[in-house]
Amino acid sequence: MPPLSLSEQNDLRIVVESFFGKVYTAHWEMNEELLKVVTKMIKESEACSEAMDFVPRPRAYLTFIDVKKELERMARSLLARRGASYWICNLISTYQWKMEAEIAGQGVNGN
Amino acid sequence: MIVIAFQIDNGFATSVPNDPKTLPSCDDPSCYAVARPVPYPVSIEKDGVRVKYKYLSFNLPKDVDSLGITDTITVIGYDKNQRILIGSLSDNDFNLPESDISVADGLDIIFTKTPKDKEPDDNKNNFAWRLRILSKQELLGKADKIAVYKKEGLTVYFLSGPKGPYRNTAYIINPKIKNHVVMIQSNLDVQKFINIIASIKLKEK
Numbered sequence: 077m078p079p080l081s082l083s084e085q086n087d088l089r090i091v092v093e094s095f096f097g098k099v100y101t102a103h104w105e106m107n108e109e110l111l112k113v114v115t116k117m118i119k120e121s122e123a124c125s126e127a128m129d130f131v132p133r134p135r136a137y138l139t140f141i142d143v144k145k146e147l148e149r150m151a152r153s154l155l156a157r158r159g160a161s162y163w164i165c166n167l168i169s170t171y172q173w174k175m176e177a178e179i180a181g182q183g184v185n186g187n
Numbered sequence: 188m189i190v191i192a193f194q195i196d197n198g199f200a201t202s203v204p205n206d207p208k209t210l211p212s213c214d215d216p217s218c219y220a221v222a223r224p225v226p227y228p229v230s231i232e233k234d235g236v237r238v239k240y241k242y243l244s245f246n247l248p249k250d251v252d253s254l255g256i257t258d259t260i261t262v263i264g265y266d267k268n269q270r271i272l273i274g275s276l277s278d279n280d281f282n283l284p285e286s287d288i289s290v291a292d293g294l295d296i297i298f299t300k301t302p303k304d305k306e307p308d309d310n311k312n313n314f315a316w317r318l319r320i321l322s323k324q325e326l327l328g329k330a331d332k333i334a335v336y337k338k339e340g341l342t343v344y345f346l347s348g349p350k351g352p353y354r355n356t357a358y359i360i361n362p363k364i365k366n367h368v369v370m371i372q373s374n375l376d377v378q379k380f381i382n383i384i385a386s387i388k389l390k391e392k
Contacts, residue, residue, distance in 0.1 A: 097279075164321050170276065173352060176352035
């Protein structure tokens, strides 16, 4: 799996800052593991999928590669919009995904 | 003197209007799901690693394979890629419009309130309340088990199901510290996870 390019890392940073807060994500590595966590979050959460305006294909078949291709558009969408889905995704990401995202972003994911 | 004020959109919620009318109603059956109080589980696992964390102590299964520590989270790894995550949530973790609803209050709303309950009257807290009610659809929608345990003044909300990164999640609330919640997540077998909950005590000073 090719590593994330610099622009992909920048876009991923915008996405994770938007949900988990810059205070926490400032020290995170923008890596494939973190992108996988974000992919799972979008796949499972209708609100998160809507918040990031992710509609190119059924979420059931959503892959890491799909999300990687859409990162730039997702980042732009998050900067531009703050609707109900965004706020709900924000709650879901904090209550359910924050710890998983942090261990991926700090490289301690996996035994 | 002319003063020109700029509003900079830094991506944070405080710059955004929080009008409850912009939120949809919560109609899904999960909006009416609540955690029923159940008797506190009895600890049957006498062996284990005693952990002291914040104001709590509890037992984790022994035979630990690995230990990972981030800025705010401890990850305990076991064989077959099983793991336990221990961390906490505070009011500051939520990138949401300002309100008087604390992280603990937010969980109380999600696990015990429904759209039939009385909402706060003011816009600021009404918006925050309704966001919690709406999030029930995603947090509780596919849960196999939702329970609330009470012990030694602590409230433990337990959630088990296929959604989220881990099958089992426990949120432990000390009502004296509303702006802070201890969170434990794991993909361990449910009974093993309930054994951890059973062992939770207030830490002796």
